[in-house]
Amino acid sequence: MSQASPEASFDALFVASELSDENEEVTLSALQIFIYLACLLGLYDKKPVASWGYRFLSTPASSPWSMELYNAVEWLNSRHLVTVNEDKVQVTAAGKAELKLWLELGRFSERVPYLRGSTGASAAMPISSVEQGVAHEPHLARATKLEVPQELLEDANLKQVYEQFSVLKTTLGSDIPDYMVPAVVWLSFLLEQAANARR
Secondary structure (H helix, E strand, O other): OOOOOHHHHHHHHHHHHHHOOOOOOEEHHHHHHHHHHHHHHHHHOOOOHHHHOOOOEEOOOOOOEOHHHHHHHHHHHHOOOEEEEOOEEEEOHHHHHHHHHHHOOHHHOOOHHHHHHHHHHHHHOOHHHHHHHHHOOHHHHHHHHHOOOEEOOOHHHOHHHHHHHHHHHHHHOOOOOOOHHHHHHHHHHHHHHHHHHHO
16 A cells, blocks of 8 residues: 555545445545544544544635545555545445455554444434534634635644543543444534524
């Protein structure tokens, strides 16, 4: 995986596989959003953002957006592990087989629980609700309003997210079955907060 970030390639293949089946594709923007959410779930465990392995930006055209993820999808497509039709991604049979091999590598094991928690949220709420909830993440929402490209997930801008996760951890306890639970509770809170602000 020398042409693309190994972490981004794994994340894209894993999330595309989790969110789609043989008859369904996932959009490139949904891939970016679910992987951004997985990175945020790492903050729930106070993992440093830098440990994720690549960065996200807020841009006027798309937020959150990662060049590394875009390049990873291009690389996966060139290796026939996914097919890309306009902005929709579908995992091929070869991609599913490759993902099984990658899952056996210890290199990616620490990120899998966060990716599973993120994609698992789509079982409890529609994908569109997950996308809307992530859009209301405090720093991303502020960055989107400014309409100028800027880096996301810098520690100085994450105070509010850390505070929200601290309350969530106290409420849910530290013995959660998986990260889907805090993901869904947090996204539901962000959506409710945004709805109340509009009233």
